[in-house]
Amino acid sequence: MKKIIAVVLLLTGAFAGAQTVAGNTPRQISVSGEGKVMVKPDEVIITIxxxxxxxxxxxxxxxxxxxxDKVIKYLKNFKLPEKDYQTQRVYLNRNYDYEKKRHYYSASQTITIYLRDLTRYDALIIGLTDAGVNNIDGIEFRTSKREQYESEARIKAVANAGKKAEDYAKALNLYVGYALAVNDNTQTHYRPLYAMEMKTMADSGVTQETLALGEIxxxxxxxxxxxxSINSIKK
Incomplete structure (x- = not known):
């Protein structure tokens, strides 16, 4: 009989402890928020x-x-800082032409160019074509004020998350309290323009508009x- 009473008391104590723990656990809500800032690009990275x-x-x-050699000399004459262009890949491959049934070799080199003034884009492309560049592997539009705009986007994301929390709390007849945890899930993405074969532009003139910049x-x-909480908290 004593053993039965001891077991009952033990279970009763455990249940009471569980109730105490549950009672100390604050009501919580987890939400996600997104912030967007649209800006016009003022820089471009060109891969040739x-x-x-x-x-x-x-x-x-x-x-x-x-x-x-001609391309690099042209970039120097174009007054681009040396830190703004760099060789990325150099290949010399042996290939087989099944149609002609013979081997041939392909040599290639890829260079990335960081152009900080988009008004010089057309002149740069024309000069690169004249120097012998025959491929543009892609371009990425960027902004020189990215850190500023990222900060604005983060503030908007927090406001968006807060608005969602307020909506849910209102529907539950509760109030939103302090933030308990914050996780930044941001991933940086640039908008690329995909590879294209370079076309001769020597006779087109530098006033021709060849870029649709759009927005980043x-x-x-x-x-x-x-x-x-069940009561409003003044923050």
């Missing part, structure tokens, strides 16, 4: 390529190196856990 093909590996390599979307994504 020089490619030469032939049956002799040495001749193909020499031809490609000669073109790259700067986003922030945040998750916030708020305390919920």
């Amino acid at each position: 390529g020089v490619v030469n093909n032939g049956e002799d590996a040495n001749e193909v390599k020499k031809a490609n190196d000669a073109t790259v 979307e700067i986003t922030a994504d945040v998750s916030i856990t708020y305390e919920l």
Whole structure:
């Protein structure tokens, strides 16, 4: 009989303890928020390529190196800072042409160019074409004020999360309290323009408009856990 009473008392104590823990757990709500800022780009990263093909590996390599030399000299004459252009990839590949049933070689080099003044874009492209560049592998529009716009997006994301929490709390006849946890889920993405074959523009003139700049979307994504209460909390 004593054993039965002891077990009952033990279970009763455990249940009471569970109630105490549950009672101390604050009401919570977790929401996500997104902030967006649309801005016009003022910079661009251009990835260019020089490619030469032939049956002799040495001749193909020499031809490609000669073109790259012209490109780099042109970039220097264009007054681009050396830190704003860089070789990314250099290849010399042996390939097989199944139609002609013979091997050939392909030499290529990829260079990225950071252009901080979009008004010089057309002149740069024309000069690169004249220097022998035959591929544009892609361009990425950017803004020089990215940190400023990212900060604005984060503030908007927090406000958006707070508005969601207020909506849910109102529907539950509760009030939103202090933030208990904040997680930044933001991932930076740039909008690329995909690879295109470069076309000769030497006769087009630098006044031709060849870019549709549009806008860059700067986003922030945040998750916030708020305390919920039955009484309004003055923050």
